[in-house]
Amino acid sequence: MSRELKRIRRRKATQKKLDGIWEQSNSSLIVHYSCESFYDTEDGRTPRVTSIAVRNLASGQTESFSIHKVAEQQRIPFDEIHNKYDDLEKEMLEEFFDFARTHQHFNWVHWNMRDINYGFAALEHRFRVLGGDPVVILEDRKFDLARALVSIYGLGYIEHPRLQKLIDKNRITDRGFLSGAEEAKAFEDKEYVKLHQSTLRKVDILANIFERTADGSIKTNASWLERYAAHPKILVEVIREHWVWSLIVMVAISVGLFSRVADWF
Template identity: 50%
Template structure:
């Protein structure tokens, strides 16, 4: 029973968090990035980053950094692979400068939680390239994927979409008919990286930012469609109701007693009326 009570409380807290983020959306950014495949990395070292994008939740103004943009600025679009480390370092430097300048804001993300993929992974990668990353505090990071589970339950979306694409991102997007043109799956991103299609990876990163913002807005409006059951979506479970009755038995007793007393008074008035004992009787 305790787990159900905790879940309802966590759901309530997550709902409040969504409201807070919406209210201060001017100081909230959505962040996403693309990188080399974790599984195709033959060196065993940190995964190379190809693009990063950050979008303001209120204005939708977007700042991005990518390998191909860095290459264009340095005049080496035709020699990206030969200059990859230097271009990647330039790109990450721009990203960390942005974090430093906006350290008081909050950053909404999708599963950017560890050194495999996430803020820590970007920090480690920058260090390997000789940079000193700005370390964003954990209380500034908000995981959209975890909020979805908290509010709608673990069954909110399948791990494979109706069209057969892997990942809950595409499941929830397809369920809500959210535009996902240019959005790549993990396997497609790995293929694009191997082919050196860095522009395609950047376009996927930007599209996913748009998808995340759309999901968030529907969460706030409470019209996001999910695969969760009615109980999961509404956060009401019989076990929780029983627990509340046990915990607050005095309040429950007063409510029930009041109801019984009210019913008794009405019943007595009806009897008096039948047998002439009501108001106005001779």
């Protein structure tokens, strides 16, 4: 199978999955979290988590989990959070995984949450390190919106950094939004509320992007040909793989040959 045909089939499968999530928006969630810098951690440990936000795609209702909220509940001054980080992070992750346990059957839409550096696996690992027992969300319940956009619109659909450029191109409100570098700086400066506000803003933005993608109103740099993976090779592959088209071609060739033979006589 050609690369072009594989891409158009992958695009159709991704669009079908996205449409299904949109139809099940009442049981679909947008999730995002903020954490310590991936590059500045010591001894190879995974980055500490600072806040998590989960937004219902249909209602917009958002649940949030953060170390500063836990600290406030425990009457710990913000300037002492770094001294009790492990305990506060564990309590926050416990609250999150309690929520995840009752929403395992939901769809979980995310942006690049794919590995141990940044992803569901990182959240699970951090909780285990701190002595917790995380809920593992099944892979077929996760939907990476970042990869889906590449699958649907092609690699060149927007410049890097893609999330920020999509926000700009579609004129989406980004008040409180922090880039990865800005989040790392906020963590160093112990600006936990600022990090939490950024996480809340990002689930709002991701919900907006998802909805625009679902209804076809999202603006990208992709051309029509890139959007629909149009390529002459696709026609050849379709003819080769589908017996109806192959039969039509064979009949056309036979008719042509018959006409040529008839001309000889």
